[in-house]
Amino acid sequence: MVAATPVLGEQRVILQNISWQCFEYLLQELGENRAARLAYDRGVLEIMSPFMPHEHVKRLIERFVDTLCDDLDLPIRSAGSLTCKRKDLERGIEPDSGFYIQTEPLIRHLEHIDLAQDPPPDLMLEVDFSSSSLNKEPIYLALGVPEVWRYAKGELTIKQLRQRRYVQLDHSPTFANLPLTEIPQFLSQSTQIGERAVVRACRAWVQDRLQEQSPKH
DSSP, rough: OOOOOOOOOOTEEOOOOOHHHHHHHHHHHOOOSSEEEEEEETTTTEEEOOOOHHHHHHHHHHHHHHHHHHHTTTOOOOOTTOOEETTTTTEEEEOEEEEEEEHHHHHTSSSOOOTTTTTOOOOEEESSSSOOOSSOOOHHHHTTTEEEEEETEEEEEEEETTEEEEEEEESSSSGBBBBGGGGGHHHHHHHHOOOHHHHHHHHHHHHHHEEEEEEOO
């Protein structure tokens, strides 16, 4: 029997004893043009339906990542909520957003990603306004995602994959070791001054931090 467990807060449903075939069937039936995001870990399926504050935070962080890549002259290909799955591992996830940065040249020409032969996104973002019942870190670990950002309870947690485990950092190795855990201060300002002003403020902050890091002559 399949048991559904409601999670308080954001709209999440946890389903137990779901086969891989059922997971893939749901992906096919739901299609790509949907708000709901799925995560699957060896028989446990989470279906999450985001609400407006969730999407607002996700969108702002995406714009911050674009800003960082612009200022640091890094390549980027946004993967959005790309379905990342491995049948052999019986794990799959649709992050709030994913980005190819270091490996962007390897997948630049691809229209479809197959994690059996292609790399996963270099950076995945998870926004959580609830206490999710499904721990997604083992999924990221199994898929070999190099860096994971998780925004929850007004804080941004940055984790990097090192020697088959995730290590929490106060900076991002991808982005010149900038102290990106300070990003939430910009998110909280967005409801007062608007998104465009916040993105400009973030860009100025990045440029100031980079100038501080540059060698003094």
